[in-house]
Amino acid sequence: MLNAAIMAAEEGTSPLAPNWWEFLVTLAGFAVLMFIVIKYVMPAFEKTFEARTAAIEGGIAKAEAAQAEANAALEEYKQQLVDARTEANRIREEARAEGAQILADLKEKAAAESARISEQAHVQIEAERQAAVVSLRAEVGTLATDLASRIVGESLADDARSSRVIDRFLADLETSSQSAGAAK
């Protein structure tokens, strides 16, 4: 041990004894490197990082804007769809109401028309009946007078008398036919 210690002492260098030139070179090297790092390397890297962050954030903002736009468009389309449905329903309702109205109108018109036609028919029938009655009365009177005068000769030529007789006869005929209708 002692021998070794002496030998180490004789060698003159402890492993812990620095070479001061190496010390200085290391200091200088560190200083130079740090200067380069501060002056060139770090600003360049930081600039790139910032640009990248900005680009990513810009991209995100853009994507968000696009998303918002798409959502707005979707909302708009949905609204339009709802509007269109409402419109369609409204139109359908209107058409239905209109159809019903038209139908009712037509029915009313048809009823009025039929009423009018039947009324007209009644009037015409009545008029024709009256005409028929009048003409019948005249004709029957004439026929009966002719017949009677032929049967009894010219005794019945006096107009006034004959028409009185015929009227009485027809009135009797009417009352008997009416009482017969009532009895029926």
Add this chain to the structure above:
Amino acid sequence: MIALALPAATTEEGFVAPTIEDTHYRDILPWGDAYGVWFDPGFGKQMLMVILSVVLIAAFFLVASRRHQLVPGKVQFLGESAYGFVRNSIGKDIIGGRDFMRYVPWLFTAFFFVLVNNIFGAIPFLQLPSFSHPGSAYAIAAIFYLLWVGIGVQKHGLRYFKLAVVPSGVPWYILPIVVPIEIISNFIVRPVTHSLRLFATMLAGHLIVTLAGSAIEYMVMTGNILLQGTSVLVLLGAIAMYMLEVLIMILQAYVFTLLAAIYIEGALHADAH
């Protein structure tokens, strides 16, 4: 150190183990010898490698950060990942707050400076971790020692030293014991371990590989067939140790930067601890 010197005392037995001296390659430019000046500013391999590391790191990150493309290419992506790792995983997570960005350049520079210089130890022909030389380890630890003490003083004034050594919530009668411990722990042990941890792991790893290499050489040269056969086992072991060393090189760069960040955070928020 004595243990490391021991094998050298057994020279008669044949195998001469490499010593610390072997990690100091002879100077490329032995100025001191040439000009006979009192100091010897010998320009060694280690210094050349430190400078090389600065050139490599600067070149890589300048190229990687040159084009600010939103969709990065391979080199830019690699550079951004590396930068983002130190910035976020170490700076933001440890220091946090609003002003962690002020300290990111320190951490970023330290991480890659240490990492590349460590990795040099795993590259054939370079094959020397720069921080296995104590001068470099002291230098980079001193930078951070001054930095976090400076941050503490700037942030809290001279009250920082009281905040750093007098823990809150400790009964007054324990303080005489606690305060000296805190002084030693915070202002002496901390920077020393910060540097020695890096230095010792790098030196140890380097020595193991060197030892294995020289042992294989010795075994092969003996002409003894058994020893020559055994050298294959040593080679396999050396390869395994080499892989472990690569892991430790990366890990120590991370640990060094992480501790630096923790110390800075401690100085920033000395009043909260």
